[in-house]
Amino acid sequence: MESFVQYLVNGLAVGGVYSLIAIGYVVVFRVVRIVNIAQGDLLAAATLVFLWLMNAQAGLPAAIAGAVITALIASLFVERIAVTAGTAYDELRAFLLTLAASQLIQGAMLLLFGTQYLTMPASSPPIIVVGNIHVNGIYLLVTALVIVALIGLVLFLERTPVGWAMLATADDPLAARLCAVPIRRMGILAFAIAALVAGIGGAAYGAVAIGSWNAGTTLSTAGFAAAVLGGMTSPSRAAIGGFILGILQALVSGYMASYLQDPLTFVFLVVVLLLPAVARGLRRRRPRRAAAVAA
Amino acid sequence: MSIRRANAWWLLALIPAVAACIIRAPYYLVVMGTIGIDAIAAVGLAITLRKAGQPSLAQTTFMAIGAYTASLLELNAHWPLAAAGIAGIAVAALAAWIIGAILLNLEGLYFALGTLALNAAAVAIFRNTGIFGNDAGLQDLSPLRVPGLSSDQAPTVVAWVLAALGLYLAVRLDRSRFGRGLRMLRESAKVTQSVGFDPASLKRSAFTLSGAYAGAAGVLLTAQLSVVNPSLFSLGNSIALLAMVITGGEALLGTIGGAIVIVVVHELSRSWLQYAPVTLAGGIDLVVNGLVLILILRFWPRGLTSIAALFSRRARGGAATATVAPAVLDGVAAQDAKPVLQARDIGHRFGGVYAVDGASLAVEAGQVVAVIGPNGAGKTTLLSVIGGYHPIQRGEVDLGGAPVDDLPPFRRARRGIAATFQHMEVVQQMTVWENVLAAGTHAERVEPALAAVDLLGAAETLVSDLSFGQQRMVELARVLARDETPRVLLMDEPASGLSQPERAVLAGVIRRFAAAGTAVVLVEHDVAFVARIADRILVLDHGVPIAEGEPQTLLREQVVIDAYLGSATVHA
């Protein structure tokens, strides 16, 4: 039981970061119908810049600002590449363009920071001990901050007119145009919000984990799994999906084996993707009519 | 067929095979071999992506399955390379068949993401499983040997011979009924079903086939490298294969060109980057790859096919215009049941609103029944329920006395229900000839059918180049060209958008069906047209049948006039 609680706590902070990535996916997907697979790379880039500034003694506010600005530049770059693509409306092409953007961002990070990984400057984190359970105080702080950011974002998207207008754009672009919603600007706003969460997430991830040029690949897939878990359309459910995934991974590492974490995440992702199809299949199956059977 | 030219472009793929017999420089042979192997996998991917519209990111996973199967059989059971290779291809195809059954429930982008997850999971499993040699993989596999060829030449020559063979098979397949079904499926599942194809089975067959191609590529890769390890089958390589198909564009030969472009660009950037002024060449490598992909995707969406199209456009002009006798329909086999089609008490709701509520319909062989009513009366929904495109919620549909309500549309189509649709369903990216042939298996039926709708001269034209009315005529010809004359024909507003002469052709075709014994159900707004052609009329309003009878009497009834004038109080 004690180790179970410990595993839960272990998964919290990372789960919070997954939540932020998942929200980035959902916002962009809702508004422009693009699965932006570079979302994890935005966060990884923000993490590196954050840690680099922290190690250069720039101070926490400057480091966070640097992280957000980095993510913003990268995210708007992805928007320019993927959203205005071609004339045809093609989800797959846009998806592949974000994949290409992901490679570009990783390459840029490798050029700028090299292969050396970065962590927070050495200091002793406050460790809270309850019985046999150890909790890094930073984890709790990060989790709390992530939750605050998540709530703010979910409220903005689901409870304000601008948020509604954004989400409505995706559901019916024509209707949105008729209601004078500036579609392109909404798309840019979506990528900006995705960048904001990636920037905050980058700072959070830097505080609890390790920054490296290629961390984005793992983060992108995990965040995407979380977004799908939440149904890909609801920011609040995506956020919950992130926490579930983080905790699930911690439990897999704890009770099964660490190396199963990745394959199981992906298998889990496939299962979640398939659930609607399975449900559809169940609904379609209706009992044969009695008359026909009798005849 | 005189119109169909035999296409021998696939023979071009044999040129590298011949060249590889002469070239001696091992590096060029290795690169050529790599292109050949990738080309095989990419053509397989093109079948499932370009033809069936299923973007798979797991093509390298099936390569891996083929490669590991062959390698393990060779190392542990000492099978000869050829036998192990064939087993590898078979196992890869089987795996694709099984995995396809699961993942093909996903559509479009979600399918791409599902296969992405599959690829990542598979790599993780190969890396961590002892029998697959873990991350280091399996070594010391016997290299491919061909008498008279050096060890560098052999895999390259074999790869390109197989690539040519694979291309030939794929082109043949593309021209077959199966291939036309696939291309139809990419544009519309509905029309595919209406001509009797099972979309699920089509997709699965295409995916299995692409798995077999991948398996062959995987086996060749191990034969070329003498090793197999998980890094060969990474997601990055799957993306590269996808890039090859996209670079190639629509045509299958273009896919081979795509493989050449992508591998050569990669090799050049790799060779040149050693002169990069910074020490972090790796970063530049990633940037270059990303940029190439972006440039192709953004600025060259039709890919290499756009070059080929310049030539084939010109060739398409001179289609045959010989006079062909219009189609004569076979008589429908004698029917036991009196009404061929019987729908009883059909009810269908969207959300809480009934679109159809308690409509019944009985149509006898050779009879034309029209369903009319104001907009939103539920006419189209009724046809969709009869055709099976909406799952039945309430009521019963019998065809020839047997219930069909549990059958999916393609099974109803196979039992003799044909359909034309309100939102015209023709495949824009296929020629008229191909669109019509997709309905059946007899090529000789196509020309008479086209003649019947005055489209013989446009046989080789892409449907997207036709006028709206002509496209409707294609839809009509598709029904005429069926192997068997349909027992029931459902037509949803066939006259809308047609010119007067086209309407006359339409009326003639409908009469011809009736004469052959087909039960025709016609939904139409044009009351004059209906009055001319229908034997009986059913009037729907708000989903409820309000009147039924012969045209002359019925159209004078007050309820019908009221319904059309919109005094919605009438609920007889």
Added chain:
Amino acid sequence: MIPRPSIRPLAITGAAVALTIAGTTAIPSAQGNAPYVIGAVLSESGEGANFGQPSADAIRRLVEYTNSHGGVKGHKIELKLQDDGGNTQQARAAFSQLADDKNVVGIIGSSASPASLAIAPVADEKKIVDLTLASSPRLSNPPRPYVFQFPVPTALRAKALFDEMKRRKVAKIAVFVSIDDYGQVSQKILEDGAKAAGIAIADTERFNPAAPNVDSEITRAKGAGVDAFIVFSQDPGSALVAKAMVNQGVTTPAYADSPAVNEGFLRAAGASSSRWIIVTTNIDVADLVPKNDPSYKPIHTLMGLYPAKGPKPNHFSGTGADAYGVLIAALAKAGPDRVKIRDTIETMKGFAGTTGTYNFSPQVHQGVGAEGLKLVSGAVVTGRGLTWKLVR
């Protein structure tokens, strides 16, 4: 390329690390000599970039150094270095390309074991030496005619750690290995080594060094009640373990293999790095190497090629430098003849490199032993903050 007339005969032997080779006399020659071309296939991007990149960097700097000191026998060195992106197919294509080039006298690479294992048979077939920087024992056991291996064998590094554990009376350990070839091979080696040392393995964790954290693995391992942890992982695996140990209040000593020796690890582990004992080679503790050590000179020559500010060479750089040095030494002795170069390397004795002294023979193609290994630990030094201190 015109080599400048040679002024300093001693330096003409080429690379800094080749300075100690006996019997290689330089013959200053006339202008117009064609350059000697050496090839390299290294992972500058992709998964192996963490160790391929430092090696590539060191080799590039050494080529420049050699050329600025007159080249080899009056011939400049030309480097054809290709990135394999950690990909077997690319490594194979790059190696073939270099092997096809008649001017290339020998090839260094690759950095990762899977790619090296795919290259090795080609080297034998094309009869060109492959100086591999990868650590898989399969690369030199049994020896392949044209393949020579440069890293200190993993088993020797593990043994150095187990010897230290025995001295410290460690009886029960938890093993952490990364889920790649290096970790997988190490797991087997650690199991054998622990058995030989009479140490029990209570828990084995195979983990992904790219994971966000390994807290849960530590939770489980600490439940096994061990005296020590041992980590054999690619970067940043050791840093992950160190962070997780701090998070969970685990104060058990920890042992790790050389990838852990870097700035990032010190930062991640903080003060807890003093509880870590890490096996590495001389170059990572360059300041602590005595002047009379044979590796002193090669190490400091290499260090001198790096700017005062910025990243310093590490043991991956050192291994790359040693491979380059051996190739240049053989080239100086045998001339640009692929087979003669192979024969020269196979009989080379006493080559002083940054990692230790290399001795090859027809039976031994893995040239360096344990004598250059050092055990280090993190320490806080006043005025310098966290740094490395020599344990043994």
